[in-house]
Amino acid sequence: MESFSYILAGFATALQPVNIWYTFIGCLMGTVVGVLPGLGPAAGMALLLPITFGMNPTSALIMLCAMYGGAMYGGSTTSILINTPGESSSVMTMLDGYQMAKKGRAGAALAVSAIGSFFAGTVGMLLLSLLAVPFSQFALRFGPAENFTLILFAMVMVSALTGKSMVRGMFAMVLGLIVCTIGIDLQSGMPRYTGGIPEVQDGISFLLAAVGLFAMSEVFCTFERHMKGKAEVLGIEGPLWLTRDEWKRSYMPIIRGTFIGFFKGMLPGGGATIATMIAYTVERSISKEKEKFGTGMIEGVAGPEAANNASSCGSMVPLFTLGLPGTGTTAVLMAALIMFGLQPGPLLLHKNPELVWSVIDSMYLGNLMLLILNLPLISIFVRILYIPTGILLPLIVVIATIGIYSINNSVFDLGVMLSFGVLGYVFRKVNISPAPMVLALVLGKPLEQSFRQAMTISGGHPAVFLSSAICIFFLGLTVAALFVYLVLPMLSTRKKPTAAAAT
Amino acid sequence: MKIAMLPVNATLGGAGLVVVAAYVYGTIQIPELQSGDPLGPRVFPFGLAVLLAICSVLLACQDLRAVKKSSASDKQAANDGATDLRLVAGIVCGVAFYYSVLEVVGFALATSGFLLGSMLYFHRESPVTAIITALAFGPAAYYLFGKLLEVQLPAGLFGI
Numbered sequence: 001m002e003s004f005s006y007i008l009a010g011f012a013t014a015l016q017p018v019n020i021w022y023t024f025i026g027c028l029m030g031t032v033v034g035v036l037p038g039l040g041p042a043a044g045m046a047l048l049l050p051i052t053f054g055m056n057p058t059s060a061l062i063m064l065c066a067m068y069g070g071a072m073y074g075g076s077t078t079s080i081l082i083n084t085p086g087e088s089s090s091v092m093t094m095l096d097g098y099q100m101a102k103k104g105r106a107g108a109a110l111a112v113s114a115i116g117s118f119f120a121g122t123v124g125m126l127l128l129s130l131l132a133v134p135f136s137q138f139a140l141r142f143g144p145a146e147n148f149t150l151i152l153f154a155m156v157m158v159s160a161l162t163g164k165s166m167v168r169g170m171f172a173m174v175l176g177l178i179v180c181t182i183g184i185d186l187q188s189g190m191p192r193y194t195g196g197i198p199e200v201q202d203g204i205s206f207l208l209a210a211v212g213l214f215a216m217s218e219v220f221c222t223f224e225r226h227m228k229g230k231a232e233v234l235g236i237e238g239p240l241w242l243t244r245d246e247w248k249r250s251y252m253p254i255i256r257g258t259f260i261g262f263f264k265g266m267l268p269g270g271g272a273t274i275a276t277m278i279a280y281t282v283e284r285s286i287s288k289e290k291e292k293f294g295t296g297m298i299e300g301v302a303g304p305e306a307a308n309n310a311s312s313c314g315s316m317v318p319l320f321t322l323g324l325p326g327t328g329t330t331a332v333l334m335a336a337l338i339m340f341g342l343q344p345g346p347l348l349l350h351k352n353p354e355l356v357w358s359v360i361d362s363m364y365l366g367n368l369m370l371l372i373l374n375l376p377l378i379s380i381f382v383r384i385l386y387i388p389t390g391i392l393l394p395l396i397v398v399i400a401t402i403g404i405y406s407i408n409n410s411v412f413d414l415g416v417m418l419s420f421g422v423l424g425y426v427f428r429k430v431n432i433s434p435a436p437m438v439l440a441l442v443l444g445k446p447l448e449q450s451f452r453q454a455m456t457i458s459g460g461h462p463a464v465f466l467s468s469a470i471c472i473f474f475l476g477l478t479v480a481a482l483f484v485y486l487v488l489p490m491l492s493t494r495k496k497p498t499a500a501a502a503t
Numbered sequence: 504m505k506i507a508m509l510p511v512n513a514t515l516g517g518a519g520l521v522v523v524a525a526y527v528y529g530t531i532q533i534p535e536l537q538s539g540d541p542l543g544p545r546v547f548p549f550g551l552a553v554l555l556a557i558c559s560v561l562l563a564c565q566d567l568r569a570v571k572k573s574s575a576s577d578k579q580a581a582n583d584g585a586t587d588l589r590l591v592a593g594i595v596c597g598v599a600f601y602y603s604v605l606e607v608v609g610f611a612l613a614t615s616g617f618l619l620g621s622m623l624y625f626h627r628e629s630p631v632t633a634i635i636t637a638l639a640f641g642p643a644a645y646y647l648f649g650k651l652l653e654v655q656l657p658a659g660l661f662g663i
Contacts, residue, residue, distance in 0.1 A: 051652075051654075054653075165565075167512075167558055167561045167562050167565065168512075168515070168562065170554070170558050171515065171519060171555070171558040171559070171562060174551055174554045174555045174558055175522070175555070177551050178522070178526055178548075178551050178555065181547065181548050181551065185533075185544040187540045187544070188535075188536060188540060188543060188544045190533055190534055190535070190536065190544045191533075192529070192530075192533050192544060192548070193526075193529045220591055220594060220595070223590065223591070223594055223625065224590060224591065226625060227590060227625075388626050388628075388629070388632075389625070390621075390622060390624075390625030390626030390627075390633070391622055391625075391626050391632065391633065391636055393621075393625065394617065394618050394621040394622055394625070394637075395618070395640065397598060397601075397617075397621075398614055398617070398618065398640070398644065401601075401602070401605075401614075402644065402648050402654060402656065405605070405655075405656065405657075406648075406654045406655060406656075409655045409657075411602055411603070411605060411606055414602040414605070415599070415602060418595065418598055418599060418602065421595075422595055425591065430511045430514075430515060431511070432515075448547045451547060452540060452542055452547065455541055455542050456540055456541060456542075459541065460541035460542070
C-alpha cells in the first residue's frame with residue numbers, strides 16, 4: 001500500500017511541467033543519438049552527463065533515463081534504412097529490417113519496430129514497478145561478503161558475455177579494476193599509484209573513462225569509416241503502418257520478445273544484444289518459414305526490437321534494487337546516481353522512494369512520447385542521417401570537450417579522456433568490448449571496499465565468503481560461469497586438433 | 504601505412520605482462536601503516552596483478568596454440584584495423600593540440616580553429632559549408648554554454 005502511494009507520488013512528480021519537458025528533451029536527444037550510426041546509448045549518456053551537473057537530481061535522472069529509452073528506439077532506424085546498426089543491440093533488427101526496406105516495406109519495418117518497442121517498454125516498466133520492491137527488500141539482507149560475491153558474479157558474467165572471448169573480457173575488466181585502485185586508499189588513507197600528481201589523488205573519474213572509451217573511440221572509428229565511403233540511405237517507402245497479415249505475424253513475436261528481453265535484461269552481461277539474439281533465434285526456430293529469415297521477415301524485426309527495449313527496463317531492476325549495473329549503459333546511469341550523491345542499492349528505494357518512482361513513472365510517459373517521435377515524426381529524424389559525417393564528428397569532439405572540461409575546468413582531464421579514447425580505439429580494433437572495463441571502473445571501489453570490510457569483520461578469515469547461503473549461491477554461479485565460458489571452450493579447442501589428427 | 508597482421512592475443516598478453524610488472528612495482532611502493540584493516544592497501548592490488556598476469560598468459564597461449572589459425576572475428580578486427588594509421592594518429596594529435604591551446608587562446612578561437620581544420624579535411628566536398636559551420640560554431644557554443652548555461656569555459660588571452 002505504501003509502495004502504491006509512492007508510485008502515485010512518482011507520477012505527480014513526473015507529470016510536473018518541468019519534468020515533462022526534461023522527459024521530452026531526453027527522448028529527443030536519445031532518438032537523435034540512436035539514429036546516429038555508431039553513437040550508442042552509453043556514449044550519448046556519457047556525453048550528456050557532465051551537462052546535467054547543475055540540475056535537480058530527479059529531473060537530470062528523468063532526462064537520462066528518457067535518453068536511454070530514446071536511444072534504444074532510435075537504434076533501429078539506421079539498421080533498417082542504411083544497414084548499419086545504431087548500437088550493437090540493433091544488429092539483429094538489421095538482418096530482416098534492411099531487407100524489408102529494400103523490398104519497399106521500410107515503413108512497415110519502422111512501424112513494427114516502434115510499436116514493438118512501445119509495447120515492450122510499457123510491459124517492461126510494469127514488471128519493473130512490480131519487482132522493484134520485493135527485490136530491494138531481499139537485497140537488504142546483503143552484507144559486505146554478499147555484496148562482494150554478487151559484484152564478482154556480475155563482473156564475470158559481463159566479461160563472459162560481452163565481446164568475442166571471455167579472456168579478453170576479463171583482461172579489460174582487470175585493467176579497469178587496476179585503474180580504480182589509483183588514488184587515495186579509502187581505508188588506510190595511503191595514496192596509491194598517484195605518482196605525486198595532485199589531479200589523480202581522488203582517482204580517475206569514471207566520466208573521463210566513459211566518454212573516452214565509448215564516445216571518443218567511436219568518433220575515431222567513425223572517422224575511419226567515413227574515409228572509406230558513405231553508406232546509402234534508403235528512403236521510407238510504403239505507409240508507416242502494418243497490413244492485417246503483418247499484424248497477425250507480429251503480435252506474438254512482440255509478446256515473446258518482451259518477456260525474453262526483460263528477464264535477460266535483469267541478468268548481468270550481454271545486455272540487450274544477447275536478448276535480441278535470443279529473441280531472433282526463438283522466432284526463427286519456431287517459424288514454419290525458417291529459410292526466409294534474413295530475407296525480410298517481419299517476425300525478425302518485431303521480436304528483437306521488443307526484446308531490445310524490454311531488456312533496458314529489465315536492466316533497471318538490479319540497478320535500482322541491488323546497485324548492480326549489468327551493462328555499460330546502466331553503468332553510466334549508476335555513475336549519474338553516484339554523481340548526484342545517491343547510493344544505488346537496496347536502500348535507494350527506502351531512502352529516496354520519491355526519486356526512484358518519479359524516474360520509473362517518467363519512463364511510462366517517455367515511452368508514449370517515443371512512440372509519437374518514432375512513428376509519425378520518424379521522417380524528420382531520418383534527415384539526421386543526411387548530415388555530413390565530416391561535419392558531425394568534429395562537433396561531437398567539441399561537445400565531449402565542453403562536458404569534460406566543465407567538470408573540473410582542467411585540461412588534464414581532457415588529456416585523460418583522450419587517452420581513454422585511444423585505449424578504447426585500440427580495444428575496438430582488437431575486438432575487446434569496452435563494457436567490462438567501464439563496469440569495473442564503476443564497481444571497482446565497491447568491490448574492494450566490500451572485500452576488505454568482509455575481511456575486517458571476519459578478522460582476516462576468507463571463510464567469511466562461504467558464511468551465508470547468498471554468498472555460496474553467487475560464488476557457485478561465478479564458478480559455474482567460469483567453467484562454462486572459460487574452461488569448456490579451452491577444453492573443446494584442445495580436443496579439436498586431437499580429433500582432427502585421429503581422422 | 505597499414506597495420507600489419509599481428510598475433511593480437513600474444514601482443515595483448517605481452518602488453519598485459521608489462522602492465523603487471525609496472526603495477527607490482529607501484530604496489531611495493533605503497534606505504535603500509537598498522538591499522539584495523541587486516542589486509543592493508545596492498546593485498547587487493549596484488550590480487551589484481553595476479554589476475555592480470557593469468558589473463559595475459561592465457562591470451563598469449565591462445566596464439567601459441569593456433570599461430571596460423573585466426574578466428575573469423577580476429578580477421579574482421581584485422582580488416583577493420585587495416586586502415587590508415589596516420590589518419591587516426593593525425594586526429595589524435597589534432598585533438599591533443601586543440602586541448603593544449605584551449606586555455607591559452609580561449610575556447611571560441613581554439614574550437615573554431617580545430618573545427619576549421621578537421622571539417623576542411625573531412626568534408627572536402629563542400630568547403631564553404633565547412634568554413635561557415637566551423638567559424639560559427641565556436642563563438643555560438645561559447646555564448647550558449649559559457650554565457651547562457653554558465654558552464655566555465657576558458658576565455659583565453661584575448662578574453663573571448
